Amino acid sequence: MALKLPIYMDNAATTPCDPRVVEAMLPYFTEMFGNAGSRNHSYGWAAETAADTARGQVAKLLGCTDKEVLFTSGATESNNLAIKGVAYMYQKAPAGQSGRGHIVTCTIEHKAVLDPCKRLQKEGFDVTFIEPPADGVVTAEMVKAAMRADTILVTIMWANNELGTINQVREIGALCKERGVIFHTDATQWVGKMPTNVEQDNVDLLSLSAHKLFGPKGVGALYVRRHRPRVRLQALQEGGGQERGFRSGTHNITGIVGLGKACEIAMAEMERDALRLAKLKSKLEAGVLAQLDSCVVNGNAEKRLPHISNISFGFVEGEGLMMAVKDIACSSGSACTSASLEPSYVLKGIGVGDELAHSSLRLSLGKWTTEAEVDFAIEQVVQGVKKLRVMSPLYDMHKEGIDLSSVQWAHH
Numbered sequence: 001m002a003l004k005l006p007i008y009m010d011n012a013a014t015t016p017c018d019p020r021v022v023e024a025m026l027p028y029f030t031e032m033f034g035n036a037g038s039r040n041h042s043y044g045w046a047a048e049t050a051a052d053t054a055r056g057q058v059a060k061l062l063g064c065t066d067k068e069v070l071f072t073s074g075a076t077e078s079n080n081l082a083i084k085g086v087a088y089m090y091q092k093a094p095a096g097q098s099g100r101g102h103i104v105t106c107t108i109e110h111k112a113v114l115d116p117c118k119r120l121q122k123e124g125f126d127v128t129f130i131e132p133p134a135d136g137v138v139t140a141e142m143v144k145a146a147m148r149a150d151t152i153l154v155t156i157m158w159a160n161n162e163l164g165t166i167n168q169v170r171e172i173g174a175l176c177k178e179r180g181v182i183f184h185t186d187a188t189q190w191v192g193k194m195p196t197n198v199e200q201d202n203v204d205l206l207s208l209s210a211h212k213l214f215g216p217k218g219v220g221a222l223y224v225r226r227h228r229p230r231v232r233l234q235a236l237q238e239g240g241g242q243e244r245g246f247r248s249g250t251h252n253i254t255g256i257v258g259l260g261k262a263c264e265i266a267m268a269e270m271e272r273d274a275l276r277l278a279k280l281k282s283k284l285e286a287g288v289l290a291q292l293d294s295c296v297v298n299g300n301a302e303k304r305l306p307h308i309s310n311i312s313f314g315f316v317e318g319e320g321l322m323m324a325v326k327d328i329a330c331s332s333g334s335a336c337t338s339a340s341l342e343p344s345y346v347l348k349g350i351g352v353g354d355e356l357a358h359s360s361l362r363l364s365l366g367k368w369t370t371e372a373e374v375d376f377a378i379e380q381v382v383q384g385v386k387k388l389r390v391m392s393p394l395y396d397m398h399k400e401g402i403d404l405s406s407v408q409w410a411h412h
């Protein structure tokens with residue numbers, strides 16, 4: 001069967017909606033369109049029942065109780081609510097003063113964690129940004145070294161969105177528990193792909209987003225622990241008092257139904273999917289590395305999600321690389337800022353040089369990625385890189401065994 005081009009290998013950015021999810025959502029646009037806050041008629045009751053069902057489906061995937069799940073607009077909002085909500089509730093000094101409390105995070109977190117932390121820093125909180133080692137994995141030891149007597153929150157992602165690397169969440173959680181510090185994890189890339197149990201994994205707050213697990217965009221959830229300890233949050237958004245006052249605003253029922261259904265499907269299928277995707281990813285990486293020298297797979301080789309692969313290609317130029325693989329929808333190691341291309345701060349954060357960061361690709365597989373697509377991707381990448389290297393004098397010198405770091409370049 002002919003492949004539909006470009007093939008989609010950017011599932012870490014977003015996933016297509018599962019048709020079963022769309023089917024579950026449809027009646028809530030038209031027949032059952034009620035507001036879950038309408039207590040006086042069956043339209044409202046149907047919406048409330050739908051939200052309750054979805055809450056149960058999310059809770060089951062996380063191993064928590066229904067009451068511990070808050071619906072949000074996605075992981076960005078969940079992260080903001082968790083981080084600022086804890087900071088304002090547990091602060092040690094009022095606004096306007098310094099010494100309000102200490103927060104531990106990491107330099108390669110998603111912006112939806114980094115920016116709230118930086119905001120709090122400006123407001124008088126102290127923040128330690130752990131610099132991860134070259135394999136990208138944050139360990140409990142690193143968190144322990146960063147903690148202080150006045151630490152109120154540790155926020156470390158479960159799995160990194162660019163590298164797919166998996167942090168020592170359970171051990172970090174245990175450390176936080178021991179010290180009486182609240183532990184939040186941005187599990188956007190992890191949940192629905194890998195087994196999660198907030199009890200066993202010692203997590204107090206967890207962010208997730210439906211559109212990364214074959215659900216709709218614009219809806220997510222925040223898990224908030226209610227026992228041992230009962231985590232309190234200051235609401236960031238005020239209004240109608242929905243979600244027990246933590247998140248006012250009319251429920252996005254269609255989205256919530258979609259999130260619930262996506263969680264139910266993930267619960268049933270993630271183990272099988274993960275095994276299949278791990279094989280495909282291995283094939284992809286082995287296929288590329290067997291045919292090309294001077295490439296590196298970024299991040300820890302074992303502690304990595306089954307579906308994300310981030311590869312740097314030496315001796316090619318970033319924009320040329322993206323052109324060469326235009327039939328693969330994937331991400332590059334460059335981020336578009338207002339005027340220029342910046343190398344990915346995540347790759348820089350694990351010590352990858354600017355040049356190599358620009359000539360990197362993140363290929364992320366999904367539920368419907370086929371072996372034929374992986375074969376096509378291998379061929380495209382290998383041919384593309386080879387073609388670019390034919391034009392590279394540096395690659396020629398490298399092939400001749402010249403140590404490029406020792407070359408004295410003439411400056412004009």
Ligand SMILES: Cc1ncc(COP(=O)(O)O)c(C=O)c1O
Pocket residue numbers: 012013073074075076077110112157159160161186188189208209210218220
């Ligand atoms: C790790 C991580 N955190 C947060 C987000 C933001 O999620 P959302 O799009 O639901 O706001 C993303 C998605 O890009 C992500 O990968």
